[in-house]
Amino acid sequence: MIGAVTGLVAEARIAARLVALVDAGGGGAAGAAIAAQRLVGRGASGLISFGLAGGLDPALMPGTILIPPLVLLDGVAWQAHPKMTAALGGPTPGAIYGGGEVVAGVMAKAALHARTGAVAVDLESAAVAQVAARHELPFAVLRVICDPAGRDLPPAALVALDAAGQIGAWRVAMSILGRPSQVPALIALGRDAALARRALVTRVQAIGRL
Known part of the structure; x- marks a missing residue:
């Protein structure tokens, strides 16, 4: 059985259409590692x-x-x-960087x-790759660009998630109260x-059950 690690509970619901085992890590590297380890304990074979x-290459919308085909972190690949990558419809060009923290600003994205040379960044892929390597299991990555390289993430997006991978409405509300000027950026982020x-749902439907 293949297991999928997500950051958000909303992502986990989509992943459940693809694989039998799913675990939401809460939108962070540490949580993703714990989630991946739980999946291994439940019998995941990949x-x-x-x-x-998040986009790093400005061409990715x-x-x-x-x-x-590659996950990068701190000089390690x-x-x-x-075969898993091909089953998902890949590979696509470029590597993904599995950072330990959100890369929120346009300048920070450009610098990374x-x-x-990575084309995108997330918080979970390196943690998943590390757990897979430790247990000698195959892994793959299926991601979709949400925030493009040319857009800063609004402050509320950085505090919205709780440890369970749920979006806390009160966290967002408090951030908006402190900085109401971010509302247009939040609306754009929600749309994206x-x-x-x-796009994830469409790809999962095209792949079918793994």
Whole structure:
């Protein structure tokens, strides 16, 4: 059985259409590692890092599907399993960077792209790759661009998630009260996130059950 690690509960609902085992790690590297380890304990024979990603390559727009052959972190590279990658419809060009924290600003995204060559970034893929390597299991990545390289993430997006991978409405509300000027950016992010989720659903429907 293949297991999928997501950051958000909303992503986990989509991933459940693809694989039998799903665990939401709460939108962070540490949580993703714990989620991946839980999936191994439940008998997963391979792991997929699944969900949204931030764009580093300016050419990648919201809704772009990524099935990268490589995951990067701090000078280390993990190769996704070729057969699993092909089963997802990949590979797509470029690597994904599995950072430990959100890369929120346009300048920070550009700097990471220039330094690593990665085309996108997320919080879970490196953690999933590390757990897979430790247990000698194959892994792959299925991600979709949500926030593009040319857009800053609004402050509310950085505090919205709780440890269970749910969006806390009160956290968002408090952030908006403190900085109401971010509302247009939040609306744009919500629109792009909805587009990204639709793209994931479409890809999962095309793949079928693994």
